Amino acid sequence: MIRTLYMRIAIVIFIVVWCSLALSSFTFSHYYRNQLNNRVEGLLQNAAKLVIRLIQETETQQIAQTVSIAGKLSRGQELYLYAETGESYMSRPGSASNCAISGETVRLVLDGGSYSSFRNEGGDACPQGSVGASFEYAGKKYALFVTAVTPNPPRKLDFFDFRNLWTIILISTFLIALAAVYLVRPLKKITAATEKIAGGDFDVRLQINQKDELGVLASSITHMAGELKKMEKMRQEFVTSVSHDIQTPLTSIRGFSKLLQQDTLDREERLGYLKLIESESERLSRLSENLLKLASLDSEHHPHHPKTIQLDEQLRRAVVASEPLWAGKKLDIELELDSVRIVADEDSLSQVWTNLLHNAIKFTPSGGRITITVGRDEKQATVSIADTGIGIAPEDQGHIFRRFYKADASRQTSEWSGNGLGLAIVKKIVDLHGAKISFSSAVNEGTTFVVHFPLKS
Known part of the structure; x- marks a missing residue:
């Protein structure tokens, strides 16, 4: 069983290449054979016409000599002339390449038919290819056959020259191996990288x-x-x-x-x-x-159970619940709450307001002010919680939503010491509601958190 990708790719490429080569060789050989046969047949037919014209212009007693001379002039061709009276003439009597033409084929041509070994399947021993044409001369019927001396291309060309077959196999295998290495090398690097990550x-x-x-x-x-x-x-x-x-x-x-x-x-x-x-x-x-x-x-x-809630009412309850904290520091709480209804998880959202409000109380000095605003437009509802506290330093503003991040531990009293998770929880809950939270802050001037809720129908 082949287990490596390298071997699989190499084998697939090898099979595809050799199948493509075999198919293209078969297609080319078939096309080449037909084209070559048509060309040789045309040449033999033209030669037969010229010889017939030459015979018809000579004396009857000189037919044998004319056939012999025409055969010598037609290099690469042999001539066979048969008369209806039984006489036969050859351009090269006794030649080893003589073609054995059957009497049936001769009779066919004498009767006015035509013959071509490229088109007619018969038992004539004419591997080179031949054509036959009939004509009349001096009141007699004749059948002239012109045969090609050069070998006719085989009916089915071999795919490869087997003397060089092993050389071709070795070269192609080497090239396929190189291609497989090129394809597999990145995968090996990726495998090594994933193993390092797993470790x-x-x-x-x-x-x-x-x-x-x-x-x-x-x-x-x-x-x-x-x-x-x-x-x-x-x-x-x-x-x-x-x-x-x-x-x-x-x-x-x-x-x-x-x-x-x-x-x-x-x-x-x-x-x-x-x-x-x-x-x-x-x-x-x-x-x-x-x-x-x-x-x-x-x-x-x-657990996330969204339902329609009255946002302004929820914020009022959060402010009332935190009264002991902001009253103890004598903070001024200003509420500007429009009537807004949204779809949200009431318990989770309540924790958002509690955390933001407690942070505002924690970092606002005594006598300060906290302003809570709720409004809406066609697309979203907006909640703003602003304080006049100590603010957030610029170098800390990019990290305040990180877990366990504490902007300035020196500013926290033991009573208000936190663990750096409050704003991380706020951000997570806001994200789960598909809302967005942003803030602006300046040192010793205060901080404003704004939450935008998309309004759902």
Whole structure:
């Protein structure tokens, strides 16, 4: 069983080449034989006409001499003359190449018919080819046959000269092997590249400059390797970030637990450590909850139940639910909410507004202002959440939707310390709804997030 692509390609090319050669040889030989036969037949017929004219212009007693002279003048041809009275004349009596013409054929021509070995299938031993013509002279009927001395091309030409057959086979096999190597070499490179990728090595650069399908495949594999390398880097960063965010509160909890074991602590110190342990536990709980939420959003089985919701009403509920947070910082909340209905998953969308609103509260100093606007036009509904907070530095603005990315940890208090997953969750939910999110920000001037929802009929 042939298992290698190299052998398959070589065998297929070999079969195709030899079948094509055999077919073309057969077609050419058939065409060549017909053309050559027609040409030889025409030459013999013209020669027969000239000899008949010459005989008719000579004396009857000189017929034998005339046939002999005409045969000598007609190089490559032999003449046979038969009379109805039984006499026969040959241009070259005793020649080894004499043609045996049957009496039936002679009678056919004497009776006024015509004969051609190129057209009539008979038993005459005239392998060279001959034609017969009848004429009358001096009151007698004659049959003249003109035969070609040079061999007539065979009825079926051989496909190959067997003396050179093995040479042809060796040369063609070598060329086919080279062609197969040319075709298979890129596939070997691609196979080696995929094996490296499967082994975790994504530094793959396929140098295949072909413009055909193999070139496109090689380019796609190189691109895929680059994307996998980026994903692997993101995965490593993700694991590092998760490990750090889990390890940090666990270390704090373990340290405070050891302190609580001391008998020298008074009640206030003990309560303080317990509050810190509670805070760190809540931090772990939020991290776990966000990780589960992202895992659910990334999966194909995330529950998504779109229905018609009143967008302005949902935002009012989110603001009311966050009242303890913004009231504690004495923030001014401004609402400009038009009545807008959209089709969306209510629970997921509620988390988007909660995360964006909490971020705005977190990074807005006391006494600041948060403005929430809802509007619509013919094509889309727009939600804008703007604050007068600390803003986002230009170097951080391209990364804020990355998982575990924290723009400026120094600005976060222990109460508001986050894990860098909130905006990643927001972006994922917005994408699942077919919506778009954008933002604008300036340091110490504030940040505005805008979400555009396409209106569905």
